[in-house]
Amino acid sequence: NDYARTIKPTTVSPSRKKALDDNLTKEEQKEYQSMLGKLLWLSSQTRPDLSYDTMEHSTLGKNPKVKDLLSINKVCKKVCEGHKQIVFRAMDLQKDHLQILFYSDASLGNLPDRKSSGRGYFVFVTNGKVVVPISWSSNKVKRVVHSVFGAETLGCVDGAAAAINVRQQLSEMLYNNPRSEIIPIVGLVDSKQLSDSIVST
Numbered sequence: 001n002d003y004a005r006t007i008k009p010t011t012v013s014p015s016r017k018k019a020l021d022d023n024l025t026k027e028e029q030k031e032y033q034s035m036l037g038k039l040l041w042l043s044s045q046t047r048p049d050l051s052y053d054t055m056e057h058s059t060l061g062k063n064p065k066v067k068d069l070l071s072i073n074k075v076c077k078k079v080c081e082g083h084k085q086i087v088f089r090a091m092d093l094q095k096d097h098l099q100i101l102f103y104s105d106a107s108l109g110n111l112p113d114r115k116s117s118g119r120g121y122f123v124f125v126t127n128g129k130v131v132v133p134i135s136w137s138s139n140k141v142k143r144v145v146h147s148v149f150g151a152e153t154l155g156c157v158d159g160a161a162a163a164i165n166v167r168q169q170l171s172e173m174l175y176n177n178p179r180s181e182i183i184p185i186v187g188l189v190d191s192k193q194l195s196d197s198i199v200s201t
Contacts, residue, residue, distance in 0.1 A: 003038075003042065004042060004047075004079050004080065005080070006038070007035065007038045007039065007042065007076050007079050007080075008076060009035075009072075009073035009074075009076040009077055010028075010031040010032075010035065010069070010073065012066070012069060012070060012073065016066055017066070017070065019066050020065065020066050020067040020070075021065055021066070021067065022065060022066050023063055023064075023065060023066075024063075024064055024065065024066065024068075024069060028066075028069055029064065031069070032064055032068070032069050032072060035072050035073075035075075035076055036054065036057050036058065036072060039053070039054045039057075039072070039075060039076070039079070040054045040058065042079065043138075046085075046086055047079070048086075048122065048133070048136040049078075050075065050078065050079070051120060051136060051137065051138035052118065052120060052138045053072075053075045053078070054075070054138070055118060055138040055139055055140065056111060056112065056118070057071070057072055057075070059111050059112060059113070059116060059140055060112055086133055088132055088133075089130045089132060090130075091125070091127055091130050091132060092127075093170070093173070093174060094174065096127035096128075097127055097128060098125060098126070098127055098170070098183050099125075099126050099127070099128070099183065099184050099185075099186060100123065100124070100125055100126075100163050100166055100167050100170075100183055100184070100185045100186070101123070101124045101125075101126055101131070101163075101185075101186050101187075101188065102121055102122065102123045102124070102159040102160065102162065102163040102185070102186075102187050102188070103121065103122050103159070103187075103188040103189070104119065104120065104121040104122075104152075104155045104156045104158065104159030104160075104187070104188075104189055105119065105120055105121075105152070105155060105189070105190060106118065106119035106120070106141060106148070106151035106152045106154065106155035107119075107148070107151060108145065108146075108147065108148045108150075108151050111140060115144065116140050116141065116144070117140070117141040117144075117145055117151040118138065118139070118140060118141065119138070119139060119140075119141050119151060119152075119154060119155030119158060120136070120137065120138040120139075120155070121135075121136065121137055121155065121158055121159030121162055122135075122136045122159075123135040123136065123159070123162050123163050123166050125166065125170070134166050135162050135165075135166060137158070137162065139158075141154050141155065142154070148191070149191065149193050149194060149197075152189060152191040152193075152194045153194055153197075156187065156189055156194060159187065160185070160187055163185045163187070164185065167181075167183050167185060170183060171183060
């Protein structure tokens with residue numbers, strides 16, 4: 001919370017607000033990059049709700065516009081809206097029946113350049129009663145895809161890789177064997193086409 005309170009929107013004059021497509025001045029760029037860096041760190045540590053916003057801004061390249069500065073100001077304001085926290089509930093790793101869940105999602109051409117696609121995933125550990133968030137990410141799909149199915153597939157691959165990494169770490173701690181597959185992994189997607197394709201193979 002103390003760190004989050006240091007992230008504040010920068011002041012933009014009324015005249016600049018009217019010049020939405022103008023490039024930022026050097027001073028404005030400095031402010032923009034400073035805010036983005038802080039938001040990226042915060043979103044990766046304790047604020048998954050900011051992950052998409054920060055990822056979108058990180059793909060803008062070297063020439064952000066005034067409209068982008070106004071947009072990131074809104075993200076900064078979101079940081080302080082209400083009390084945000086992640087609750088890690090107690091879980092007996094030795095005795096409980098553990099399961100790793102991951103959820104992935106993606107969109108086609110939804111990033112600012114209208115060509116790149118974004119994807120996100122969330123990884124949880126559960127014993128059937130308690131669900132604990134472990135890992136999350138929003139990022140650009142690494143390849144140019146031409147269908148929602150393609151974007152969803154690559155997003156699912158990234159989510160599955162993150163879940164496997166979590167299982168390896170847990171397995172090394174619990175069974176002294178990172179390659180153990182005792183802990184099952186369950187993947188969740190909202191794409192019927194992808195789900196049907198996985199089941200059919």
